[in-house]
Amino acid sequence: MTIDDAIASLAGADRLLVALDFDGTLSPLVDDPMSARMAPAARDAVDAIASSPDTTVALVSGRSLSDLRVIAEHGDDSILLLAGSHGAEHWTPADGTRHPAAGEPTAAEQAERDRLRAEAEALVAGVPGAWIEPKTFGFAVPSRTVPADERAELHARVDALMAAQAPHWRRRTGHHIVEYAFREEGKDTAIAWLRAHTGATAVLFAGDDVTDEDALGSLGPGDVGVRVGAGETAASVRVAGIPELAEMLVRLAHERTRTRE
Numbered sequence: 308m309t310i311d312d313a314i315a316s317l318a319g320a321d322r323l324l325v326a327l328d329f330d331g332t333l334s335p336l337v338d339d340p341m342s343a344r345m346a347p348a349a350r351d352a353v354d355a356i357a358s359s360p361d362t363t364v365a366l367v368s369g370r371s372l373s374d375l376r377v378i379a380e381h382g383d384d385s386i387l388l389l390a391g392s393h394g395a396e397h398w399t400p401a402d403g404t405r406h407p408a409a410g411e412p413t414a415a416e417q418a419e420r421d422r423l424r425a426e427a428e429a430l431v432a433g434v435p436g437a438w439i440e441p442k443t444f445g446f447a448v449p450s451r452t453v454p455a456d457e458r459a460e461l462h463a464r465v466d467a468l469m470a471a472q473a474p475h476w477r478r479r480t481g482h483h484i485v486e487y488a489f490r491e492e493g494k495d496t497a498i499a500w501l502r503a504h505t506g507a508t509a510v511l512f513a514g515d516d517v518t519d520e521d522a523l524g525s526l527g528p529g530d531v532g533v534r535v536g537a538g539e540t541a542a543s544v545r546v547a548g549i550p551e552l553a554e555m556l557v558r559l560a561h562e563r564t565r566t567r568e
C-alpha cells in the first residue's frame with residue numbers, strides 16, 4: 308500500500324483512531340531515556356491530526372505511564388489518550404490515570420519486582436554505562452550507553468538471573484533494551500482497548516520496534532499499520548523515519564479536514 312492509498316482510505320473514516328508509539332516514532336532515541344521529547348515536526352503533526360474531525364490520538368508506549376506523561380509533556384488537560392507499559396496502564400481525558408481490570412501490582416508482585424530489580428542492579432553494577440530502568444510491572448536493561456562489545460554479556464547475565472528466578476515473566480527486546488515484566492499485556496491489548504473505548508471504525512498505528520509488531524499484527528481490514536524505519540514488519544506502509552511519519556500525519560490531517568468538513 309502506498310502512503311497516498313493509506314491517506315485516502317483513512318481520510319473518510321467515520322471515527323479514526325491514530326495510535327502512535329513514542330520512542331523512535333515521535334521522539335529520536337537518546338542515551339538518557341527521560342530526556343526524550345517529541346521532535347518539533349512530530350509534535351506539530353500530532354497536534355494537527357488530534358484537531359482534525361472525528362479523530363482521537365493515543366500514545367502507546369512500553370514506558371511506564373508516569374514516565375510517558377513526563378516525556379510526552381502530557382498534562383491533565385491533554386486530549387491525547389495514553390497506553391503505558393505496553394497497554395497495562397491507561398489514561399483518558401475523562402478519568403485520568405488508571406490501571407485496567409488487572410489492577411495495580413499486588414504487594415507480593417511489588418516485593419518480587421523490587422527484589423529482582425535489586426539483584427539485577429547488583430549484576431550490572433560493574434559494567435560501564437549499564438543501569439536498570441524501573442518499570443511499573445518489572446524493569447528494563449537499556450544498553451545504548453554500554454560499550455558495544457559488552458552488551459551481549461550484560462544481557463546474558465540478567466537473562467540468566469531471570470531464567471533461574473522468574474521464568475514466568477515476559478521478556479521483550481527492543482532497540483538496545485531488554486525488558487522483563489510480570490504482566491502479559493502487549494500493544495495489541497492497547498489497540499483493542501483504544502478501539503473499543505473510542506468507537507473507532509479505522510485505526511492507524513505507527514511504531515519502530517519489535518514490540519510494535521504486536522499492534523501491527525492485530526490490525527484489520529480498513530486499518531493502516533506504519534513501520535517507522537527498517538526491520539521485518541506486518542505493517543502495510545513503511546516510512547524512513549520520524550520526519551516522514553510527521554509529514555504523512557500532517558497530510559492525513561489536511562485530507563481528513565477537507566473530506567469531513
Ligand SMILES: [Mg+2]
Binds near residue numbers: 329516
Ligand atoms: Mg519505539
